[in-house]
Amino acid sequence: MGSSTLINADRLWTRLMALAEIGATPAGGVNRQALSDGEIAAWRRVIGWAREAGLTPSTDAAGNLFLTLAGRDGAASPVLLGSHLDSQPTGGKFDGAAGVMAALEAAVSLAEQSDRPARDVIVVAWMNEEGSRFAPGMMGSEAFTGERNMDAIRAARDADGISVGEALDRLHQPFPDVPHRPLGFAAGAYLELHIEQGPLLEAADCAIGVVTGIQGKKTFQVVVEGAEGHAGTLAQQERRDALAAFARMASALHAEIGTVDADIKFTIGRVAVVPNAPSVVPSRVSFSIDLRHPDNAVLDAAGARIAALCQQNAAPCAVTVTPLVDAPSNAFDPRLRASIAEAAREQGHSAMEILSAAGHDARHLAKICPAAMIFIPCRDGASHVEHEWAEPDHVAAGASVLAQVLRELAFAPGIAV
Amino acid sequence: MGSSTLINADRLWTRLMALAEIGATPAGGVNRQALSDGEIAAWRRVIGWAREAGLTPSTDAAGNLFLTLAGRDGAASPVLLGSHLDSQPTGGKFDGAAGVMAALEAAVSLAEQSDRPARDVIVVAWMNEEGSRFAPGMMGSEAFTGERNMDAIRAARDADGISVGEALDRLHQPFPDVPHRPLGFAAGAYLELHIEQGPLLEAADCAIGVVTGIQGKKTFQVVVEGAEGHAGTLAQQERRDALAAFARMASALHAEIGTVDADIKFTIGRVAVVPNAPSVVPSRVSFSIDLRHPDNAVLDAAGARIAALCQQNAAPCAVTVTPLVDAPSNAFDPRLRASIAEAAREQGHSAMEILSAAGHDARHLAKICPAAMIFIPCRDGASHVEHEWAEPDHVAAGASVLAQVLRELAFAPGIAV
Structure with a gap:
């Protein structure tokens, strides 16, 4: 035919x-x-x-x-x-x-x-x-x-x-x-x-x-809340720098979630920094997480670690992790x-x-x-x-x-x- | 008086x-x-x-x-x-x-x-x-x-x-x-x-x-160049994820430059991610560095480490570090x-x-x-x-x-x- x-x-x-x-x-x-x-x-x-x-x-x-x-x-x-x-x-x-x-x-x-x-x-x-x-x-x-x-x-x-x-x-x-x-x-x-x-x-x-x-997909919205400050005047030890906390989180997430196995897909694709000025310590960083895997057990296990990894790297900032999409394979x-x-x-x-x-x-x-x-x-x-x-x-x-x-x-x- | x-x-x-x-x-x-x-x-x-x-x-x-x-x-x-x-x-x-x-x-x-x-x-x-x-x-x-x-x-x-x-x-x-x-x-x-x-x-x-x-101040503009990709389809080991490289750089910079001594001020205040969409692996991240210290010797030493720390954490992406302001104390x-x-x-x-x-x-x-x-x-x-x-x-x-x-x-x- x-x-x-x-x-x-x-x-x-x-x-x-x-x-x-x-x-x-x-x-x-x-x-x-x-x-x-x-x-x-x-x-x-x-x-x-x-x-x-x-x-x-x-x-x-x-x-x-x-x-x-x-x-x-x-x-x-x-x-x-x-x-x-x-x-x-x-x-x-x-x-x-x-x-x-x-x-x-x-x-x-x-x-x-x-x-x-x-x-x-x-x-x-x-x-x-x-x-x-x-x-x-x-x-x-x-x-x-x-x-x-x-x-x-x-x-x-x-x-x-x-x-x-x-x-x-x-x-x-x-x-x-x-x-x-x-x-x-x-x-x-x-x-x-x-x-x-x-x-x-x-x-x-x-x-x-x-x-x-x-393949299964989970997405999250993460918000890191710190405090704004003058880049020249605010002492480092008094800062609640949301960008510094985000960098630690993103680095840990990529290292630990992004390397689970060859089939994992981990992406932080969108980042918004407030107020996003060169001489101001950032008060707020929000970012997206896109996590995919064909095996639902692996997906669930990786997804379950995200909030903890964010929390562990947040101090002295606060962090909230909101699940958005949870679509199993x-x-x-x-x-x-x-x-x-x-x-x-x-x-x-x-x-x-x-x-x-x-x-x-x-x-x-x-x-x-x-x-x-x-x-x-x-x-x-x-x-x-x-x-x-x-x-x-x-x-x-x-x-x-x-x-x-x-x-x-x-x-x-x-x-x- | x-x-x-x-x-x-x-x-x-x-x-x-x-x-x-x-x-x-x-x-x-x-x-x-x-x-x-x-x-x-x-x-x-x-x-x-x-x-x-x-x-x-x-x-x-x-x-x-x-x-x-x-x-x-x-x-x-x-x-x-x-x-x-x-x-x-x-x-x-x-x-x-x-x-x-x-x-x-x-x-x-x-x-x-x-x-x-x-x-x-x-x-x-x-x-x-x-x-x-x-x-x-x-x-x-x-x-x-x-x-x-x-x-x-x-x-x-x-x-x-x-x-x-x-x-x-x-x-x-x-x-x-x-x-x-x-x-x-x-x-x-x-x-x-x-x-x-x-x-x-x-x-x-x-x-x-x-x-x-x-106090002395140096500023830099850093650009991380990777490659765009679909968050669901591009294998992790084939990615050149500019955001992942940025996270490693920012984390290392905060940990190593931001802790030089109590007088150092280190700030990443502005970050721009391209294309900045939740389901797209970022191809480009540009960010600002604001570095200040009252002692010019310390400022110079810290400033001299920035490009190397960026380079060490860039692979598989490319990075360029451009000094903007160099104002000694x-x-x-x-x-x-x-x-x-x-x-x-x-x-x-x-x-x-x-x-x-x-x-x-x-x-x-x-x-x-x-x-x-x-x-x-x-x-x-x-x-x-x-x-x-x-x-x-x-x-x-x-x-x-x-x-x-x-x-x-x-x-x-x-x-x-």
Whole structure:
């Protein structure tokens, strides 16, 4: 079974590039913030393509977009597949969009080439995966799976003070003919294609990544409180220098948490110093911690040491450590992983198992149904940058593997998997 | 000799508070940037008060303001005394202004109460001591003493791109009747009154600080260059994490330079992280170092270790250490210090010797003539803050001591000291 028979690779690439014109940046990237005019324009274009093929759009209270290819048995649990349409502020053409467009192409090709599937096939674009306009990210999939309630989601505000609630109402307003469905439904399976956002597939010259799972992640916000003072007059022994305490903490954290084993990822990425003037002893330093590991036991053990290491190095300052994200590792469904590997083999694409270091909406879907992901390579492993790039052949290969697994699920008798 | 006989304390306080209305902030402080409309307004007010008493204003190419009480012998080297009128953005009513107004009060009282002095008495307000609008500070006194040339000074620009040259021309424009004098002249002596900006006089319940000198200061700018990466995907052993390297450097610097002895002052006050996002391994950290010590040998030895400590902790990142300021400690003139102490004793004010931890224009004047400083207490040692405060009694005491030393110098035969 060759990839040319399952999807129209040229149409997919042409549409993906057309989508990238919405929110295009001068440097060749994409800035398409969640619930922005750009996302509304993307909805309009994607809905148009879906309707041409007979797919029916719908949405929900969380601003997720669904495009349904109706199956013969409306009572059977549907196959769900997709990704997201929002981007980072200086993002690229592929992160998110490639997964939605590959899913749409797989569904459209299925509609064109096959009998009506046994069950509904639903392409989805989740709301605010990136979290760059409204924090935290993955709001759409969290609302869908019941991880987060809509009151909390609607209350989050962007830098201009606009709430998600206001922005959601504004998103829905220009689509009066797109019906609303209840939040969440029983899905039979979930599939997501995404660029790897790392260098492993490219380094291995491999077209398809069979994603084994998503590594666990914990994040923390740490605030060190000292006292301001004149750099020339305040005696060293009387200082409560928040920067000096931060330096000790960060040094100890990097040395002790950052060296747990070869799989640990420990990052202090954001630091804010107050008042941040050369001749003033800093009164306050706040910083972020991002900790990831594929083994939940290791992740938990490392995470549990963070507050103590901060406390041990704080004196004479005070420190508070606030956990923000606690997302354990998950393993994707073994049968779906096997189907992806088998489809790649049949189509003649090199494939390898790969762990996702970054988070994806599939993490949440995996809690309510069998789920899996397909990775394709991206140049230099670069993502969240304007020069982010995936080769057309890799996009086509990934979409074709997705299409093959979709067909197995869509025509399977009974529950999809 | 009581202080009430040498100056008019009420007039001094009233004028100092009137001056504080120019650039007053809602929180009770002062924002009067160098060469701003506020400084022009302050010039207008101060020149008016000086002319009432028969003092003659003049200026120079560096925007220093001189108010001359003419002496009998125009060829004798004048006594120079003053401070500065510019402030920090959230500064107070006293830093700089108290010294100019005390000098003006001493000169005006001298004009009112005495015969014509033997030599010229010149009150000065130096241009841009603070360095908050245009960096570096002390431009006026550095230009006057030949430390820095006017081309370099005129080229410096503020955050809006306005050059010192443009701002100087704008300062001089509304004062066509204030003549220009050549830059620099032979001064017989220089006196400067200032709030302490530290807690020592207040803690000792002492009205007058006889300043022994200004401690030496070195500053550095350090840049750590690493490589950006995804916090979830980039393996720890492949990272060139600029923040991790900075943490090691800052920790080592605080531990080894910050503990040299009880007199060392070591501060990392400003840190900039690039790109400063929670999920991105930092590619670049730049930070400031402020190092001070009264003993030049200790200061030099500590300063010489900084680059090595940075280098030792940089790998696998690169680091560059750029020296910015190298101002050795100075000792003020022993005879002037003795005169200040004696005046305080005669007037019944408690006095103590004190080292200035902060820099002042007197540092530069001390290179060309005998110079000394008088400190007065400030509440809680707080300065460069809007609640900066000096008690009226302390302002009067300091000005009266200044006035007494001024009279000794102004009527001394031959060279002033």
